[in-house]
Amino acid sequence: MNKYGNNSGNAAERLDIHNSEVPEVCAACEARHGGICGALDPQQLLALSKSSSRHRVSSGAELVGDAEAVDHYSNVLSGVVKLTKTLSDGRQQIVGLQFAPDFVGRPFKDESTLNAEAATDVSVCSFPKAALERMIKESAGLEHRLLQQTLKELDEARDWMVTLGRKSAAEKVASLLLLIARNINPYADPESETVEFDLPLTRADIADYLGLTIETVSRQITKLRADGVIDIRNNRHITVPDIARLEVRTGA
Amino acid sequence: MNKYGNNSGNAAERLDIHNSEVPEVCAACEARHGGICGALDPQQLLALSKSSSRHRVSSGAELVGDAEAVDHYSNVLSGVVKLTKTLSDGRQQIVGLQFAPDFVGRPFKDESTLNAEAATDVSVCSFPKAALERMIKESAGLEHRLLQQTLKELDEARDWMVTLGRKSAAEKVASLLLLIARNINPYADPESETVEFDLPLTRADIADYLGLTIETVSRQITKLRADGVIDIRNNRHITVPDIARLEVRTGA
DNA sequence: GGCGGGCTTTGACTTCGATCAACAGGCACT
DNA sequence: AGTGCCTGTTGATCGAAGTCAAAGCCCGCC
Numbered sequence: 001m002n003k004y005g006n007n008s009g010n011a012a013e014r015l016d017i018h019n020s021e022v023p024e025v026c027a028a029c030e031a032r033h034g035g036i037c038g039a040l041d042p043q044q045l046l047a048l049s050k051s052s053s054r055h056r057v058s059s060g061a062e063l064v065g066d067a068e069a070v071d072h073y074s075n076v077l078s079g080v081v082k083l084t085k086t087l088s089d090g091r092q093q094i095v096g097l098q099f100a101p102d103f104v105g106r107p108f109k110d111e112s113t114l115n116a117e118a119a120t121d122v123s124v125c126s127f128p129k130a131a132l133e134r135m136i137k138e139s140a141g142l143e144h145r146l147l148q149q150t151l152k153e154l155d156e157a158r159d160w161m162v163t164l165g166r167k168s169a170a171e172k173v174a175s176l177l178l179l180i181a182r183n184i185n186p187y188a189d190p191e192s193e194t195v196e197f198d199l200p201l202t203r204a205d206i207a208d209y210l211g212l213t214i215e216t217v218s219r220q221i222t223k224l225r226a227d228g229v230i231d232i233r234n235n236r237h238i239t240v241p242d243i244a245r246l247e248v249r250t251g252a
Numbered sequence: 253m254n255k256y257g258n259n260s261g262n263a264a265e266r267l268d269i270h271n272s273e274v275p276e277v278c279a280a281c282e283a284r285h286g287g288i289c290g291a292l293d294p295q296q297l298l299a300l301s302k303s304s305s306r307h308r309v310s311s312g313a314e315l316v317g318d319a320e321a322v323d324h325y326s327n328v329l330s331g332v333v334k335l336t337k338t339l340s341d342g343r344q345q346i347v348g349l350q351f352a353p354d355f356v357g358r359p360f361k362d363e364s365t366l367n368a369e370a371a372t373d374v375s376v377c378s379f380p381k382a383a384l385e386r387m388i389k390e391s392a393g394l395e396h397r398l399l400q401q402t403l404k405e406l407d408e409a410r411d412w413m414v415t416l417g418r419k420s421a422a423e424k425v426a427s428l429l430l431l432i433a434r435n436i437n438p439y440a441d442p443e444s445e446t447v448e449f450d451l452p453l454t455r456a457d458i459a460d461y462l463g464l465t466i467e468t469v470s471r472q473i474t475k476l477r478a479d480g481v482i483d484i485r486n487n488r489h490i491t492v493p494d495i496a497r498l499e500v501r502t503g504a
Numbered sequence: 505g506g507c508g509g510g511c512t513t514t515g516a517c518t519t520c521g522a523t524c525a526a527c528a529g530g531c532a533c534t
Numbered sequence: 535a536g537t538g539c540c541t542g543t544t545g546a547t548c549g550a551a552g553t554c555a556a557a558g559c560c561c562g563c564c
Contacts, residue, residue, distance in 0.1 A: 085410065088504040091418040095410040106407075108400065113407060140392050147399045148360065150406055155358075155365060157409040158337065158347040164416040165463025166343040169551065203512060211417025216551055218513055235512065235560080252340035421521065455542060468521055470543055486530090487542065 035101030052127035073105030079122030174249035287353030291393035304379035325357030331374030426501035
């Protein structure tokens with residue numbers, strides 16, 4: 001079994017013979033709508049798809065190791081990837097969550113400065129670092145998409161800094177639930193007042209994302225449930241009957 | 253007095269007549285070494301400099317307001333700019349510090365999502381949003397520089413998330429002093445073990461950057477001084493006799 | 505069905521940083 | 535010199551979140 005877990009397959013095997021058309025594997029791909037591949041024309045898509053491949057990564061498996069040489073990038077197609085940093089004494093902090101169709105990787109650096117790990121079972125489309133960097137040089141649109149994605153991540157990181165630095169434990173937990181509710185199902189009606197989803201994170205993950213302990217996270221979730229803001233089944237399945245009530249709990 | 257404070261002057265007034273040469277105002281500019289203007293050739297530099305102008309912004313003045321329409325971008329030439337976010341009830345968090353020759357502004361968005369304010373007296377080179385965005389379309393190199401700068405800021409934001417989420421108050425204060433020591437004087441020998449600088453932030457700013465109160469910041473600084481890790485004169489001038497000893501205090 | 509291990513919850517107690525309050529130093533202005 | 539303001543320091547007390555400990559729940563496995 002390779003580092004991606006099981007069930008890998010090379011995308012190039014099933015390419016359409018008409019190379020002016022969108023490659024079959026890319027045709028219904030998340031990453032072409034909102035993801036970086038949306039910047040590519042059919043010919044470029046074909047070129048990239050020749051060296052790309054889809055993988056399933058099982059929960060807990062590592063996509064990119066901290067301080068490890070990076071030789072490939074990925075697009076998340078489904079599932080959630082957590083980006084973590086660890087201090088020398090073992091304290092850990094999740095610094096970002098990547099949902100479909102986000103890009104995973106740090107362009108223009110040979111070594112990763114963080115750890116990317118599957119929080120749930122994940123499927124990704126991976127391609128060699130060199131192939132993408134070559135394509136960046138040829139396609140201004142691709143670099144533009146990368147810039148847009150990076151700016152989006154920077155905005156999100158800065159929003160989260162406010163959560164980490166200035167919110168109470170109760171507000172932090174509410175903020176996380178809201179973040180997940182808004183990202184986990186990209187096709188949900190954003191106007192709908194009731195939302196339902198499976199938590200992609202364990203209590204330990206939540207604690208690491210919020211800068212809390214698992215006990216504190218558990219207590220705050222219990223309180224939200226006791227107050228009727230959320231409903232929980234099997235510790236993971238969450239129902240938010242009224243998103244606006246959850247928003248109030250985030251502290252703005 | 254305009255919103256930049258005093259002493260503004262239009263750069264185009266003193267342009268060299270040989271337009272294949274680097275414009276005089278840009279010749280010795282910080283932003284051409286490491287800043288985004290380094291990506292421009294002399295002709296492009298001339299074009300941009302025609303609509304750009306240098307300003308002095310006095311400490312405390314606002315460069316960009318939150319939720320305000322953005323019509324210009326800037327490069328920091330000297331001094332320190334703080335980027336802040338504020339919750340509806342007034343709690344504040346500094347989400348980034350910009351030193352020379354950093355770029356200030358959020359490309360491709362009409363409204364700012366944060367507040368940029370001069371932490372010290374600052375000098376900047378500003379240019380219209382439209383001029384830069386036009387130039388981005390023409391020069392792939394410029395967009396590449398912007399991407400590099402954005403990736404750098406994202407790395408910094410994520411490092412800081414670890415500080416906010418997982419470090420003790422003592423480690424936070426040490427981390428901040430180290431950050432400033434490393435950024436305030438770009439020409440200092442990075443190998444030198446003793447460093448000296450003026451704090452560009454008030455205790456309140458430090459508290460807002462670290463997610464603490466001013467009292468806690470003050471106590472931790474007092475402790476570092478008592479332990480001989482730093483020396484302070486006039487509340488602002490800091491001497492670090494041995495950078496390695498400060499690093500140990502950051503919790504790594 | 506019963507066993508075992510991982511995840512989660514709950515409770516008792518401790519601690520770090522926040523809050524409240526008083527005061528000290530520096531500086532501008534009268 | 536004297537006053538007032540702003541920034542920073544120090545002390546006393548409080549409370550939110552951490553730590554330590556025990557028990558419950560869920561699920562796979564024998």
